[in-house]
Amino acid sequence: MRLNIIGLDKTVRRKHLSYPLVLSILGFAVILMVGCEPPLPPIKPSNLVIRPWEELFGVAIKPGSSDCYVVGTAGLLLVSNDGGKTWTRRRLDEGRPGNHLHQDLDLYAISFGPGGKEGWIVGEQGLILHTSDGGDTWQVQHSKATTQLLSVAAVTDKEVSAVGDHGTLIWSNDGGQSWEVTTLNNLTFYSVAFTDPNNGWVVGEFQTILHSGDGGKTWQVQRGGKVADFTVPPYFVVVPQSDNNVIVAGQSGVYATTKDGGKTWQDGKLPSERSIYGATTANAASTAGSVWLAGAEGTIFEGVPGAEWQTKDPTFQDLTAVTSTQHLGIAVGLGGTIMRTANGENWQLITESK
């Protein structure tokens, strides 16, 4: 039998042609079988929970539990159910447009109401997030404020106050359904805190101290209150220990106390000129009654007004917020810093290696 192959080799017999052809077919079959190249491993999101390039700005411990919540850059919410030892990341997707790939706003502060179910997070561009199920889900609430909201305080489960820059003071008494927005002299307010459902303080630029006797609805200037010389260091934190005893602190270690609910203020001195960004009454057993002031370069000052301050330098990262319950203290800061203490003495850095 003869086979005509494009006229080149008319006498080639099929038998002789078959071997190279079979081999060629086998070769190409192998090519098809093997496929081209091994596929790239799928992109997995980093399994780091605490990421050293993220900044942490706010911390809260849910009343009546050891559940800790930390907020930070780009919609970051970290949750711990074991008193800050281990953490999980939570996404705040609900109801927010374009939330893919961290198109989220920075979150600056978090506060739970006394019942532990209601809670608020505030952040950039007037962002308010609210939970009514103890932090499992969060929904956006709208006030008319569009500036940075830097601090929030849930006075009751219904009453909540928040402050921010451009003189912003906002207040709600219906769990955030509606908000009243007021502004004062375009000042930046850094912190708001209450001792009881009525008495609260706000501190800010130019050593401004405001007091409210009606749960945050209205505010009266106790100190500062208007634009002044930029050499006047601002107050960044306020810790009201009672209706009378209040401590404020701020840039470059500026510090003042009152024993009469703010009628008079005494300027004091901290051990160093480091700025203070976070403060809380230290509730942990061994340090009851004292205050923790946390701030620049990883500093924590511990003490009671009038007595000598103890300096602890558990880290070099700026600490931005600190909170405590009876058996627990948590401080957070830049560079993904989370520190915890059980007794107020030893602060332990919570890290994960990359």
Added chain:
Amino acid sequence: MSHGSAPGEGSIVRYFRFGENILRFRWYIGGFLLLFTIWMGYAAAHVQIATRFVDFFPRTHPNVELTNKFASFGGADTVTFMVQVKNGDIFNLPTLKIIQDLTRDVNRLPGVNHNEVFSLASYRVTYAKAVPGALVARTFMYPNLPANQAEIDLLRRNVTIYRDRIGSLVSTDNKAAVVRASFNEEGFNYRDLFFAIRGLVKTYEDPNHQIFVAGEPIVRGYGYYYEPAVVTILVASVIAMIVILYIFLAQRSRWWAPIVTGTFSAIWGLGFVGVMGYDFDPVMLVIPFILTARDVSHGIQWQGRYYDEIDRLRDKYAACIATTDQMLPPGFLSIIADIAGIIFIALGGIPVLEHIGLAGAVWLAGSLTMVFVFQPILMSFLPLPQIRSEAKRVTGMYRYVEGLFAKLAEIPVRPGRLRAGILIVALIVLIWGVASGLREPVGYVYPGTPLYRPTAKVNQDLLAINHYFPTDEGWVIISHMPPYPDPESALAPAILRMSDDMRNYLLQDPNVDSVVTFATRIIMPSNQQLHYGHPKFLAVPDDIQLAGNLQYLYSTATAPGEMEQYLAPPAAQDTCIRILMPGHTTLALEMLTQRIKEFVKERVASDPNLKKIQVLYLGSTAGLYAAADDVLKRLDFLNITFVLAAVCIFSMISFRSIVAGLLFLLACVLANFGAFIYLRLRDIGLTIDTIPVISLGIGLGIDYGIYTVARIRDEVIGGSSLAESIRIAITKTGTSVFSTFAVMVGGIALWAFSPLLFHSEMSVLLMFLMGTNMIAGVLILPCYIAWARPKFVVKHEQVQEQAAAGGN
């Protein structure tokens, strides 16, 4: 023994009486070739030995164009000096003084960009602190060293606190500090810079301080450092080749003729390099050497046949004509295969490969001319080679090898398990080789350069530095931004926020060490400082005017050109996001590119505030390597396809048979895809450096098969039975192929001892390739022909038989 072809049965060469015509016009042809060689020799003398970094990357690839277009964002030529302390940390006066002195001396190196010398002791590296009413910027250790222990402690504290500012210059454990400098490519040559840098290292190293250096100028510079060793190996290899040549051809008085033709074609190749104005890279030195060895082996083939013809015809002219006519077709075919192997690498647009491809093709074309045209002319002018006694001729090595091949020849001609076994094993190797070839990784499998051994100083240094500091950089360019104060200008919150988001996203890639953006490095920290240093303002400003003010404030305190690292002048329409990585392995680069692509799709394309801008990636070193990987992947596939197609088509034409074409194609795949098995086992990837050698190897070895099969066919035409023809071909051509193999291996073997891993790996790879090709050509192909009796060979046998039958 062959008796030549039947009239009219031969190739086109014989039809046109090439051999006869070459000798008829030998004065004109020989004279012209000599004059041309002299002219090429003049050009070859002007070849520049140099290395140009950009020549190693495909110049039309978007990544390379991007890198060139935005060169103001920082050149690719960066050198990192790392001072590592053996005992203690860097915070002691002797170490700090070394850092300061080294910074000063680096600033004096040729071609250094004075604005881009960064270290703990640089005036360019500062930290800022907001104090009531002021913003204070301080250097870490400029202009003076700490005066006492208290100042050293303060420096240590500042370094720890401002780690975000100094982290790229002082290691987290404080045991190492870096001086990093950029160089303007026009301002230096790699050799001088390299030796100046080595001088600095020598000056400042002491028992407690080790200095490591890394960067592209170092990698390239080591080529010059090893030059004497490489030249020694080169000379030794040439001598080895000559000695082996002498061993095989010494029975003839013209044994040196291949050296003449080899030298002349080398002059053509190098002359072409000179004429085209290409630079000759010392790292590539092994390639011209392989080409020369290849040329010499063609010469040996020719000489072997010539002596056979002399023995038969006892006339040098007749022998020259017969040899030319018989050797030109397979020689032409095999050189075309060689040229095919090298020319297609010029397709990728990588200048270095273009130079090698084109110069290699000219070199091999020179070979073709010299061996098959000039050599008969030369031999015709020389007296009849002295025929040494038959006894002497077949003594020693030659007889031993011939005896060995005579025994080997029995395997293909005897049907049985051994022959079947060989063919089955060949099939298995074929499949394994193809599978390995398809899975061959492209690019750098490990960090560091595969040019040198992992234990070489250059790689050890890189490893030491990468332990602390990333050395590779990739750029994402946000382009086409309208001018300020457009809501999509460089200072617009939407842009700043997006680049910050990109940073956060890319940092999740485990291969990414850090990401530097205009937003995170300048605007956000400035915003924080403006707000009394409060960390919650370490954020993108909420309005463009504030961002503009912050940028203005910052730029008033910068050195000339500093802002250009972030925003392209003059209208800031482009900004650069820098991705720092500890290496440029292919997988890391592919993952990074994929991530950026995903980010652009999900975050940029979907943002209604980002409609005007374009996101371009990937620039700088990471982008250049990614571009090379990208092109090599296509080039590798294209190249192999073209080479195989060329081998197939030319074999088809030469043997006038489709079966022959397919047979040589498969033999080529069988022998050369073995290279990929080797590469896979040794974990070598295809890179700009390795592809020319592998590619050349693919065309290189098929000659053995072509010569052997041509001889089988010639013997069948000459009247021998197929079995007898195979015996003769294996014994005679096999011995000659082996001598070629020995010349090449003998020469290449010494390269295995080169300090350059690239030379060493390629030497072993080429020896391996030569070996597999010899086995395929001398054993497996004859086995297959004996078993399958392909028509293109046995039809001549039938013609003879028919003629004999007709005669009866």
